Amino acid sequence: MPRAAALVAEFGSSVGHLANVAREYSIPALIGAPGAVERLAGVGMVTVNGSSGTIYLGRRQRMIDREARPPARSRTTDVGLALQGVLKHITPLNLTDPESPEFRPENCRSLHDITRFCHEKAVFEMFAQGDRPLAGARRLAGERAMQYWLVDIGGGTRGSGGTKSITIEDVCASPMRALWYGMMAIPWEGPPAPRMDGFMSVLTSAAQNPALMPGARNDMGERNYFMVGRNYCNLQSRFGFHFCTIEGFAGDDPNSNYALFQFKGGGASLDRRHARSKLVAEILERRGFIAEIREDALFARLEGVTRRAVEQTMAILGYLLMHTRQIDMSMADPGTVIRYRDKFEADIETLLDGLDAELREGGCAA
Secondary structure (H helix, E strand, O other): OOOOOOEEEOOOOOOOHHHHHHHHOOOOEEEOOOOHHHHHOOOOOEEEEOOOOEEEEOOOHHHHHHHHOOOOOOOOOHHHHHHHHHHOOOOOOOOOOOOOOOOOHHHOOOHHHHHHHHHHHHHHHHHOEOOEOOOOOEEEOOOOOOOEEEEEEEOOEOOOOOOOEEOHHHEOOHHHHHHHHHHHOOOOOOOOOOOHHHHHHHHHHHHOOHHHOOOOOOOOOOOEEEEEEOOEEEEEEEEOOEEEEEEEEOOOOHHHOEEEEEEEEOOOOHHHHHHHHHHHHHHHHOOOOEEEEEOOEEEEEEEOOOHHHHHHHHHHHHHHHHHOOOHHHHOOOHHHHHHHHHHHHHHHHHHHHHHHHHHHHOOOOO
16 A cells, blocks of 8 residues: 555445555545446556545645645634644544564554554454464364364363363364354365466456565464353354454344344455356355355344254355355356355255254253
8 A cells, every 4th residue: 555646436425444555545535436447547646635535546646736735714613623623633543563672552542543442452362362363262172174172161161171182072062063064064176177267367356465475474374263251152163365254143042033144255366256146145044144255355244043944054154264265266157156056055054953963962061
């Protein structure tokens, strides 16, 4: 962003993260302009007026000079003047580097600084202590491809909590057992066969990902954490380009039971990631979820159901988490989308047939 003279984006909104970053760098931005990339292709130099939301061919120097002048204050209302007076205590972000020795409470000079500091420290306390896992977290044994750690918040496991590792057989929480079963019962076939258009889409997306810049800090290899209670499970999973939260509570009172699924990311272009989220949403909506898609992010929730329904749902979510990885590369082909839908539906039926036996074999006595 510091190297950009202006920003034009087809998707997003003026209150989104990208717009806020543009404001911090004082970069003119026009966000939410469908078709802009195609219309601007090959036109040469343009002038972007972020205030009016317009784009002009060529360099409009008079407009640039006019917009650069401070606005006249004579027409500002009392509310506007009051807002100008307090914004300096609200919006500036001074604490930008959590690794800096200046990242301290006494250096918070705005509400933005306070929320940034609190968020960083809250995440640190929950999920990291330097290079060591969270205090009390135990590594889930038997899984080599990724790192899973488990935190028991009360009644979620049996045996001694002093051990450094734990197996799935020691987990009492049926939502986690169902989720893990869904993740592992049907082997992942691996990424889809590469096609040139999908491969180029991934390269383009990766080239625009600041986390993959040489030398940049990123979280592509962070641990994945389960938090479990007697009837509760929460999984924070972040691997590759994908970010996911799965949560479920399966108790005796249907009014307290729920399952939620949040998924975002992918290596391909936004339209393909959106198509993947749409496919997953359709599968979940058939099973009672209320789903919402924002660009490539999927938010889905199911509530007010029986314990068995939550357990079945968690197994389905575990399956979808593992088997929808990297399929965004192939989402431009309608035939491929249909094939994936049919495969997922068939696999889910097979998965649910074996779920009851899996849950009967494990768990803990009440």
